[in-house]
Amino acid sequence: MTPNEIFTVCDLGAVFKTTNNGNLWTNIPFTQLIGWHESQMVYSNNQTRYMISSVNEENTALTSLDGGVSWKPLNNYPQANTAVYYINCDYNKPNRLVISHYDGLYFSSNGGMSYTTIKSANDLFIGGSVFFGDTIIVATVTGLQVSQNGGTIWKEVSLTGLPSGERIKSFAAARINNQIRCAILTFNQGDIYPGYTPSDGYQGYAKGIYTLEGISGTWKNVTNNVNLSSNDPIFIGMAENDLNVIYAAGGSGSGEPTVFKTINAGQTWTNTFMTPQNKNISTGWSGAQGDRAWTYGEAAWGFSVAKWNSNIAAITDLGYIHTTQNGGLTWEAKYVNPNSLNPININTPKLKNYKGCGLENTTSWQILWADSNTMHVGFSDINGISSKDKGETWSIINGLNSNSVYRLVKHTNGIIYAATSSIHDMYQTTRIQDGTLDNGRGTIAMSVDNGTSFTLMHDFNNPVVWIATDPTDDNRMYASVIDGSIGGIYTTTNLKAGTSSTWTKLPNPPRTQGHPFNIVVLKNGDLVVTFSAHANSNRSTFYNRSGVFYSKDKGQTWFDRTDVNMQYYTKDITIDPSDPTESTWYATAFQGWANTPRGTNGLYRTKDKGIIWTPILKDMNINSCTINPKNTKEMYVCTESNGLLVTLDHNASIPIFNPVNSYVYHHPERIFFNPYNNEIWATSFGNGIGKE
Structure with missing residues (x-):
């Protein structure tokens, strides 16, 4: 095992791998692995690997016999076709493995050919496990499951010494010769369950840090100077050959990540992740006073210590990864090229150019070339980024302060306009109901210096997801403004007035109610627009308010040009540039659920401006x-x-x-x-x- 090899995953599905401690990352193809909250990579001393991957949106155990080159489902495990929440194996004998479902923990001695039940219980959260030769320890919410004969016989060691109601959230252990020391972090029983992530809550959840000498006896509270009223540890970590060094990673009352460390088995603790002025952290673009503050990452969403080297550890959060090679004396960002790192003990500069290293885990919507060298990209969560060297290095766009930038347009007069929103992930499956979208805010911003900086042009007080200019009238612009009551297509006819421009809502197309999306202005000034999905508050009912709409009079009246299969979840519209009459359109659609008909997703084509549509790619969300x-x-x-x-x-x-x-x-x-x-x-x- 090499400590320079790291896997990390994103809840949107990406799985990243580095073999040089994060200096360069590669994407694992989605045809092999897809990440999710519970994803784990498990190593062994040969080419055997285990992984929890998302397969058909279900946590599935996979195995590889060639070091991760190829993967296949781990067959025969109990409760097949149900979610797997935990997996681990014996590094030296990888045929020994433990695996858990929501209500069952199992052991296999033959690489998953057959299993025995270790424990059955509801809400069977697993805090961790270790294999010390024939001694195997698995931490469950009710206690330690221990085998001392290689998995043949198991017994439960109760949580003696813990206050009533406290349960194991995170577990680690080390052994030297015959001495074993276990460490745990506890939450209240009702706060942890299979599938728990810090997104479900963590502030005030930690109740104590405890150690146990051996595999039975009384747990000792070693929380000591980790003040749980102002700090929120989420993970415990140890190297398996160091009894005294323990890490506790999490968040804090200030909303910033923390990594506490003890070198004396919990007698005293020190926070090694010193975020004020980045005292011991070499940052990328996120850090004290940076383009994003430490509060963006917020807390540890993952934490790992090298198996046999307590000086090496990694912490991930809501956006970034940092590693230490010296036991937390210093930390280094691993999401930008090493040559782009900032020195320790200085505030992170704003608007600096950075070069990437392959760890890209953010949603992007559009790319605009302002000229042959200058590019601007609209993102969610980080607003937008710009490059002045053809995409080699990037900086945050100055002046765009909303969560998301969905659309960028360069006018013939040279001004660049941006559509912004405080709501991210627009019209993804979690962003289709009024209650989620109506509280959002949004603007159109403008730049007169080729995108170097932006200022507010018009505040709609609602998310803006699209803008389009009119090739027949350079003083006209259209905007898709989202709100269940007042949303729709808006227009201005005095765009050149800038901040003094006036905007008017156009009449609603038939069936629609405030969820506009794409706007395409044809060469003659006609409008083609899409409206996307609209569901009730818990997304149990879809309304047929989506589709494609066409106007010949700049939006005063509309023709409903929607195929019946696109009435629930239309996405983009594309006009065929090779058709001089602009009559050939392509529309994409997702599959709704609940009350929506099956088989409505796909790619549709019309050759008569939407009168007749033909599906040309079906049964696929596009x-x-x-x-x-x-x-x-x-x-x-x-x-x-x-x-x-x-x-x-x-x-x-x-x-x-x-x-x-x-x-x-x-x-x-x-x-x-x-x-x-x-x-x-x-x-x-x-x-x-x-x-x-």
Whole structure:
């Protein structure tokens, strides 16, 4: 095992691997692994690996016999087709493994060919496990499950010494010769369950840190100077060959990550992750006074100590990863190129250019080329980023302060406009109900210096998800403004007035209610728009308020050009640039659930401006399609879970779509063609941007 090899996952599905301690990361193809909250990578002393991966949106145990080159489901485990929440194996004898479901913990001595039950109980959360030769310890909420003969016989060691109601949240242990020391962090019983993540809550949850000498006896409270009224540990970590060094990683009352460490088995603790002025942390663009403060990462969402080296540890949070090679004396960001790191003990500079290192875990929506060197990209959560060197280095866009930037447009007068929103992930499956969207805010911002900085042009007090200019009137702009009551397509006819521009809501297209999405203005000024999904508060009912709509009079009246299959969850609309009449359109759709008909998702084509639609790619959630402007027969299709597809002739009656194997992420959002060369770029839901 090499401590320089690290796997980390994102809850949006990306699985990243580094073999040089985070200096460079690679994406594991989604056809092999998809990450989720419970994902774990388990190593052994040979080529055997185990992994919890998301398969068909279910936590599934996988195994690899070739060091992770290929994977297959771990068959025969109990409660097949139910979610797996924990897996671990004996490093030296990887055929020995433990695996858990929601209400069962099991042991296999033959690599998963057969299993015995260790424990059955509801809410069977597993805090961790260790294999010390024939001594195996698994920490459950009710106590330690211990075998001293290689898994043949198991017994439960009760939690003697813990206050009533406290249960094991996180467990670690070490052994030297015959001495074993266990360490645990406790939460109240009702606060932990299979599938728990810190997103479910963690502030005030930690109740104590305890150690146990051996595998039975009384637990000793060693919380000591870790003040639980102002600190919130979530994870315990130890190297398996160091009895005295214990880490406790989590959050704090200030909303910043912490990593406490003891070198004397809990007698005294020191916070090694010193965020004020980044005292011992070499940061990327997030840190004290940075483009994002430490409060963005917030707390430990994951924590790991090298198996046999207590000086090496890694912490992940809501956006970043940092590692230490010296026991927490210093920490280093591992989400930017090493040459872009900032020195320790200085505040993180704002608007600095950074080079990436392959760890891209954020959602992006659009790429705009302001000129041959300058690019601007709209993101969720980090607003937007800019590059002035053709995408080699990037900085946060100055002046865009909302959570998300969904659309960027460069006007013929040189001004760049941006549509912003305080709500992220717009029209993804969790952002389709009024209660979630109506409290959002949004604006149109403008830049007169090619995107170097932006200022407010108009505040709609509601999310803005799209903007479009009119090729027949350079003083007109349209905007998609989201609100269940007052949302719709808005327009201004005095755009040149800037901050004094006036905006008017257009009449609603038939059936719609405030969830507009795409706006396309045809060459003659006609409008083609989409409205996306609209569900009730708990998303148990979809309304048929979605679709494609067409206006010949700048939005005063509308034709409903929606196929019956697109009435519940339409996404993007694309106009075929090779059709001089602009009559050929492509629309993409997701599958709703609950009351929506089955088989309505896919890619649809019309050759008569929406009067008749034909599905050309079915049974697949599709975000968008893009036609290559330099080869107008070629089309790329971005799917929700099937990666990037391409057809060499979208005009065929039944186009043949094939996967683009060089694009390894499962959920691309849109494809963009660099107008200055032959580069193809992709935005994504959870994997940043990439280029071919």
